[in-house]
Amino acid sequence: MGKTFAEKVMAKAAHLPETTAGQVVDVYPDLIMSHAASWRCIQSLEKLGTDQLYDVNRIAMVMDHTAPARTAKTAADQKLCREFAKKKGITKFYDINAGIAHVVLIEDGHIRPGMVVIGTDSHSTIYGALGAAGTGVGFSEVTATWVCGYLWMRVPQSIKVIIDGPLALGASAKDVMLKLIGALTADGGTYCSIEFHGSYVRGLSISERMTLCNLAMELGAKFAYVPPDDVTRTFLREHGVDPLDYEEIYPDDDAVYLKTVHIDGSQIVPQIACPHTVDNVKPIHEVSGIKVDQVFIGSCANAKYEDLAEAAEILKDRKIAPGVRLIVTPASRKVIERIVNEGIFDIFLRSGAVITNPGCGACAGDGGVMADGEVTLSTANRNFQGRMGSYQADIYLASPSVAAATAIRGVITDPREFLVKEGQYI
């Protein structure tokens, strides 16, 4: 009987000939990521009273959620991490200037096909974009894995999502995922590994694969996965990864899946996740016209270079609506470098946007929060009540194109109005 990606990658990391869904195994992750919560891991380590780490080269630390520090407490937490990394010789330590952990680690060639990566962040599923198995764990587990090198994992069942492309005009990876989350609901993939296949996925950019795998978390997934191909190999080569340093893993044709879901990309219109759950998804025409106070382009879901370029295409030579706040938080310092070099930074600036330092920003409620009664349209991945300031505020989730169109009009707007008028796709 064939094996899924999850069953194969778990076997590799558990040093077993094979594993089967449902089995509990001890897994040795190739990379252990901790972000703003790293100080909690360090404190747990002190409590354990040990100084021995299993393999310091498997540890990555990124100061992303609350950066730069706004309180003395946060500053002290970050200082603790900085000093710990120096003392232990953690070379994959990224300070407050780097950006969002997931994006930074992928950009810097630390994520490779066939790896198992754990992180103190639920959206660690994003590493599937490069054919790795990424998943979130708690901070005490990170501490324990720093010391022991392994942790328990249940081999998940898998869901096969087949997406046929190309997508319709105005649709993006974000719309595909919102459509899927709306259809399967927020617990439709609980504890599962979600494999993305189909003609849309083959040859897709790494940025869009990251969006697919990132949002798989909002189905409750444990892993997400896109089969590595030439796009993956080229991306890795360009980011300094030697082909001899990784092993691509593919599911067998006769692998056993919990279910298979088909999506026809040509039928997807821009989608909006409405308050207050990610699976409350509607096609844009049902919500267009709703007034917004703020638009946020940011987060590990949609603040990569390609996302910002997509928004800038619509914002070029236009101004945002009076009274609307457009906050742009690029995912990483490298993204900022690139948008500066390519003139996209200027487009945002001239449109009236405020551009912040790289990081999680408003998505994690760190700046860019709302007052009672306000509405934000965001490119992030969560819209739970109270996530961005007031409890009496609404968050709508959408693609960067929708965000740009909405910032210009001041109401939720279908980006195809701009794309068609400009004649770009006709």
Add this chain to the structure above:
Amino acid sequence: MLIRGRCWKFGDNIPTDQIVRSDRVLLPMDEIVTHVLENYNPDFAKSVHPGDILVAGKHFGQSSGRAIAPKAIKATGVGAVIVEYAARLFYRNCFEIGLPILECTGITEMVNEGDLLSVDLVKGVIRNESTGDKCRAKPIDPFLMAMLDAGGLIALAENLSEQQ
């Protein structure tokens, strides 16, 4: 391990952001504990007794993996959480911090708010003493049971290193 207490009942798909609101996560635990699940039942944090049992529907603890959510539930004195099924990270985090959790299909139909429940964690048997009904939960893996007995993962590791 037998746990006995009154049932507090909650719905489906409750995110960690609503177990402890995002704007309260950085408060000290003695303040957080007075606000647990406040948006669903403001009386819960005020009136819960040590050993009471929290029952919820499907996908409990979805969203962010912050361990503060199960920690805060534990700090209220709740003796066990029984859910139709839990979000993956929440399930993991419960064992990590030493809060007993059982997954039991049909539990929300078998109990009402205020019923007296008893739970045998090792056998996975749940009794509704108010109605006489009983059911069986998915058993907890023995190594996870050991983690609960120790009071969580770090406590377990401390015990192990002391033994060595």
